[in-house]
Amino acid sequence: MSLHQNLKSMTGSAFSLIELLTVMAIISVMMALSVPAFNVLKSTGDISAAAYDIASTLEQARAYAMANNTFVYVGFAERAQMDATKPGEGQILISAMGSKSGSRNFDSKNLVSLTRLRKMPNVRLEDNIPNSGSLSRPVVQSAYQVANDAFTAQDTFEVSGVTFSKIVQFDPRGMASIQARAASVSQWMEIGLAGAQGSSPNSAVVVLDGVTGVAKVYRP
Template identity: 30%
Template structure:
């Protein structure tokens, strides 16, 4: 019985073409193959570099704005922490505590005595040693020998305390935040802190009958800072602004904007007044007079 004829799996012409291709690859210089397999051509590299450059141009501004927002937000939470520290100390020790606000020149290092200006917020917390408000019915400096320092001095760079246009009181956003109490003589400026070094009427608090120095102690040391813009906490934890006979306010506000050293951004409207508006990242802290609760409104 004859066996079946064998079948070639590849047509003769295809087999010849494959053999010719293999022979061509063997004869090609090795360095040419290695060069193509091992990296990009010059044109491809230039295209990649161009794409990276375009992406950097688009991304860097977003990163810068995000950092600015984070900086002013961090400042807001730092202030919130200082206020809570003062209130907690007053309640726990059945005494009076004060938070002092001072804005100095942020373009230079801190000096003694301090140099007032814009761009660096300085805060100090002190408390009464004997549980009284010390000043009684008088005005002027609170005796530094009767005060104790609570925590360390706080310095926050690249911030300014402006006087924002007040909220509408219709919601929970920055623009609709609760409205402040308005007075006949001072408008809203007995219920907030801002433009600390400006002249009346565009400074808050409006008047400053009391002040305290930093540092405190016995004997009275040389003062580096004199804090005239004060927020007082009584033994019940209620907060009152220094001025206007320490009348209890439903809400007290502290505004914040980002600066570049001592350079304050130009307001969109209301420059140099008590109703300024600013573009960009802004924050308003509000502390309730009775409960001492602090809320932060951002935009």
């Protein structure tokens, strides 16, 4: 085959500029459509991971309290989104402290850190999650929902500059309550979770049985 014939063959099989631009446009549209779906999947994964991590932390705190015949305190704090133009900057912070003396003494010298400061990104506390479908669960009073302003411990503790005022307290029998100097056990407590960016359709709930101290995750 001559050089002229080779060039003619190559020219005939190449993409035209219009065809190339059309393919690039289609790829751009597909990428634009896939980004929201990816963000939804990521948000769903973050919420699920946070829910099970919280349940695990609560179970470990309960086990420690019972094994060591002492009081354990699990604190929750929320760091809000700082820049509205950057989604997913909200996060939940958790830390657990134990009583050295085995008493309900909340003096800072009597508390020992049991876990590092846990950070759960792209998730916020939520107290208005529907109670239906796979999220059907025991009805919890607002005062016993961690996300609600009414859920406030009698005392506070600080870890790495973060002040914890929402504190779940486990006693030596494994019973759970809001931290206070006197026992006040509720049948149920609730930690509601949602996406950090505005109102998200993704959510999860960790329900804590006050009498047994057992945590259960509810997830769509």
